[in-house]
Amino acid sequence: MSTMTLAKALNAGLRAAMENDPKVLVMGEDVGKLGGVFRITDGLQKDFGEDRVIDSPLAESGILGTAVGMAMRGYRPVCEIQFDGFVYPAYDQIVSQVAKLHFRSQGRVPMPMVIRIPFGGGIGAVEHHSESPEAQFAHTPGLKVVACSNPVDGYWMIQQAIASPDPIVFLEPKRQYHADKAEVDTTAAPDPLFASRVVRSGDAATLIAYGPTVKTCLSAAEAAAQEGRELEVIDLRTLSPLDLDPVFDSVRRTGRAVVVHEAHVNLGMGSEVAARITEQCFYSLEAPVLRVGGFDTPYPPSRIEEDFLPDLDRVLDAVDRALAY
């Protein structure tokens, strides 16, 4: 048992995965000596060598494209995309190659690969450093998409993702990297990777979140509790496939659901979650499923990003609207 931040937990998880399987490689820009711009790969090159922790030329399509070849040769590449907004140069390799090889080869060419992307805003960065591209990957058959929200999940989920035989887009809430510490029991049996989790129980409404907005929703639930209103909070953890049975169970009890993410609301994950709740829980719903997210604008300049990002008040405003039905 030790206390660590999300950044340290991910680092420890990567280290454990590399120790367990010599085929695991880490690759990306500045992941070697520097340890990554967020230090997630800190010390790995020193311990595992330049052949396994590979500083790449500055070309994202090159990182993903060469990772495809390494996977075909029997390796398990873990690619770091430095910031969310820099994944697009690799988009073709991810959606046309990584995602499709298992299918088009009729299962003969598996793509065990992890694409780590620090995502989301709230760090005062310049443009292209605060985006939430998850829906674009969740919309792509052949990829699996997960998002961790806390150090315990960071430690376990990265190892489970690396062990998976399928390509996984692994989203890390960058503003949580160095924020909160948690006790991580590295000997405990972890939850399954593709499972959502109820992180706070309640009966008034269900808040559905993942990545950075889990903390936002927990704060909102805390505030609501002080007013005598108990909100249930669910951390989706997996965005593709979705694991919505716990959500359906919850909504059947609460009758109200609010989906919260930083990504643009239009055609975001919330749209899919809302549609599925409507299909499965139609007669239990007391109100339409509401979505709280980033506006349908490009990410704004950072001095006003707090207005763009869902916060405690916007979540509670949505809860009020849901309860008003």
Add this chain to the structure above:
Amino acid sequence: MTAVPDVFHASQAAWHGGGPELVQLLTPEGERVEHPGITLDLGDAAQEAEAIRGFYRDMVLTRRIDTEATALQRHGELGIWAQLLGQEAAQIGSGRALRPQDFVFPTYREHGVAYCRGVDPLDLLGLFRGVDHGRWDPADHNFGLYTIVIGAQTLHAVGYAMGVQRDGAVGTGDEDRDTAVLAYFGDGASSQGDVNESFVFGASYHTPVVFFCQNNQWAISEPIERQSRIPLYQRALGFGFPGVRVDGNDVLATYAVTQAALQRAREGQGPTFIEAYTYRMGAHTTTDDPTRYRLNDDLERWKLRDPIERVRVYLVRNGLADEAFFAEIEDEAARMGEHLRAGCKALGDPDPRGIFDLVYAEQTPELAAQRDEFAAYLASFEEVAR
């Protein structure tokens, strides 16, 4: 007007002729010539003759695969076909230079290379018939699936070569272990970001990869001049590895140059760029109409440089093959044609319920549910029909 300083003048004018730098060992007239930079090593005289007869046979069969598939498209048995007519020497010369442990990353036109790797040519038709996306097992042949996104496979080749390095399968001196990777692409692909990134990565890590560009002069309707203002092979220098232009219609030169480049790779000397200078005699694919954008004169000129005819002339003139040899190959080509005609029509449609289980190595509950719903939906019609 300010004069442009001399330092900015390109050392090479834009120019795309075969040119004096073209490596050639067999002229279009079937004359064996020498080149100071490369030696053809096919063993003693008898072995060499046997090998050249083999190249001839391979090229004739490859051309038959191509013409047969084109005919199958015309008869509606294939949706489309990417023709290789004119590129037989480039593909057989390079394909025959490979060792079993080497790995190939093809485009969608490498039918001759596929044949060299032991892929049943019938298996090439599935993609073009629309019954699969590639039905051979890449691991069985060390021959990747056809890649349609232009140039994407060159990065896969470099990554695979990085894996080869990590396996310690480079520069050991063990000729059954040391492995090279051969990446095919075309003149059009040379403009793609992925191809340029593959050059950067390949050079940076000194990977055992050979970049084999078949410059067939055309990217659908766009001539090579639209892609490059210098001969393509000269780009290699800018990336930090050697480039060479070989007569892609000369199977002997293509073999010798590729063999040498693959050997450099296996020995750990890094990447090589080969520009196989050739010509796409057919259309881009069976849906294309080249009469809209190119002159028949060009075609007539390139017909005189046919890759197969020059080898036939060489074999006959030097008494290395008799009529029985050519008759046997014609018979073999006819059998290949029959194999493809009968086999193609027997390539049945896949079961639509089967697509759900191919997406992931570990099936998701969502997709399994979608499959079951679709199966039930289909079954509902069958019940009505009953």
